[in-house]
Amino acid sequence: MRVHVDPSKCQGHNRCYALAPELFDVDDYGNAFELNDGVVPAGLEDKARLALANCPEFAISIEE
Amino acid sequence: MSETVYGPVTDWATDFDHASPAYAADMHKIWDDLKNSGCPIAHTDRYGGTWLPLTHELVHEIAYDTAHFSSQGPVVGQLKPSELEDSVPAPIGGAPPISSDPPVHAEARRLLLPAFSPKVIDPWREEVIMICNQLIDDMGDADHIDAALQYSQHIPVMVIARMLGLPVEDGDKFRGWVNLVLSGVGEERTEARMQQFMEFNEYLEFHVNDHVENPRDDLISFLLNAEIFGEKLSIRHVAGSVILLLIAGIDTTWSGIGSSLWHLATNSVDRRRLVENPDMIPAAVEEFLRAYAPVTMARLVKEDMEFHGVQMKKEDWVLLPFPAANRDDKQFANAHEVVIDREENRHAAFGLGIHRCLGSNLARLEMNVAVEVFLQRFPDFSVDANEMVTWSTGQVRGPRTLPFVVNARA
Structure with a gap:
């Protein structure tokens, strides 16, 4: 599974970083990006889905 | 709570008043009735012409459409910005970046974003814990407390005053001015009100100039040193941003904390779950933000246009009721139910699109800590049946008095 944050949609709500810090980080401006090229380590799939389901800007996508 | 200068509302679809006490008392039913009667966008001639879209989809669309909707007037008033002598024109507006449009907006916002990023805000946690505990210590051993007047209203003021570099003991003054700007929109423009606006401006001018003379390590000095398009910010821009941070940061977070505590005082099952499982608090706070979103923003129509079948006129106000978007059952299952472990x-409590609340990380921190400390110290509390809970009117909604009985303390 891979996650991706669309930087043109992210407005820095910071939900993904709060819910899944293993998968996302934020820059100095508070905008999010995926860690480890978006590769989701085994066992963290639910966290990836949780991050997607809580992004107000619909900026996160998941490739199964 | 008194009626606005426009008098009682006759019809919510064609004559609504978002600052009326009737709206504050019953907004959820008003939105549902309007939507069910086939009116997804209500209108009023009040405030010189105002629209109220009610679905998540419409609110989302307008928030994203900066080509047709300007942020120059984020708070609806009786006069349009063009009718005010001292207004700052678009794309900057009077309180950048909240009042700014592209292309100025991104630059004005970029200046402030690093000061409110998660990694800068998180270290304030200990300070907020201390403030919350101190406020509870100050209540002594009283069994009857007011969680709005003695607790929630002080937390954001104390934090933002420290961050900006303004005297913490001026909290009462800040709250007075916040009230003037946000809750007084429907009141008559009396001499006394104008005098208060003048005092607010003089106060800011004094403190900004004091920072020019005596720079220090705080946000006002940071803004005075900041540059936009290769030039230092004007004093007017700095003062405008300070107004924004004071106004936007105080009433809103105070309301968010107050609504959360009100929910817990009136829902003992939820309160017990959070007392027993404090690790559920962050998710519960998100649900309180959804269900009791404090903030409605406004836009101005740039040019005459048709929008989903209605004719909008240049300079009409358009409200963005994020609280209504958050109760839209097309977007949320059981939208009117408060589900503290909603997955x-x-x-959209912090808005959508380019104007996402700049202080959202700070607001979340304050709400989480305020709920956590309150539940630790008062594991059982309820609304005092002999007193009244009162709610604000206008674009920021939250309880202004919260008379509680403390049933257990730790």
């Missing part, structure tokens, strides 16, 4: 929660 899917794309709420």
Whole structure:
């Protein structure tokens, strides 16, 4: 599974970083990006889905 | 709570008043009735012409459409910005970046974003814990307390005053001015009100100039040193941003904390779950933000246009009721139910699009800590049946008095 944050949609709500810090980080401006090229380590799939389901800007996508 | 200068509302679809006490008392039913009667966008001639879209989809669309909707007037008033002598024109507006449009907006916002990023805000946690505990210590051993007047209203003021570099003891003054700007929109423009606006401006001018003379390590000095398009910010821009940070940061977070505590005082099952499982608090706070979103923003129509079948006129106000978007059952399952462990929660309490609340990380920190400390110290509390809970009117909604009985303390 891979996650991706669309930087043109992210407005820095910071939900993904709060819910899944293993998968996302934020820059100095508070905008999010995926860690480890978006590769989701085994066992963290639910966290990836949780991050997607809580992004107000619909900026996160998941490739199964 | 008194009626606005426009008098009682006759019809919510064609004559609504978002600042009326009737709206504050019953907004959820008003939105549902309007939507069910086939009116997704209400209108009023009040405030010189104002629109109220009610679905998540419409609110989302307008928030994203900066080509047709300007942020120059984020708070609806009786006069349009063009009718005010001292207004700052678009794309900057009077309180950048909240009042700014592209292309100025991104630059003005970029200046402030690093000061409110998660990694800068998180270290304030200990300070907020201390403030919350101190406020509870100050209540002594009283069994009857007011969680709005003695607790929630002080937390954001104390934090933002410290961050900006303004005297913490001026909290009462800040709250007075916040009230003037946000809750007084429907009141008559009396001499006394104008005098208060003048005092607010003089106060800011004094403190900004004091920072020019005596720079220090705080946000006002940071802004005075900041540059936009290769030039230092004007004093007017700095003062405008300070107004924004004071106004936007105080009333809103105070309301968010107050609504959360009100919910817990009136829902003992939820309160017990959070007392027993404090690790559920962050998710619960997100649900309180969804269900009791404090903030409605406003836009101005740039040019005459048709929008989903209605004719909008240049300079009409358009409200963005994020609280209504958050209760839209097309976007949220059981939208009117407060589900403190809701898993899917794309709420819009902090807005959508380029104007996402700059202080959202700070607001979340304050709400989380305020709820956590309150539940630790008062594991059981309820609303005092002999007193009245009162709610604000206008674009920021939250309880202004919260008379509680403390049933257990730790």
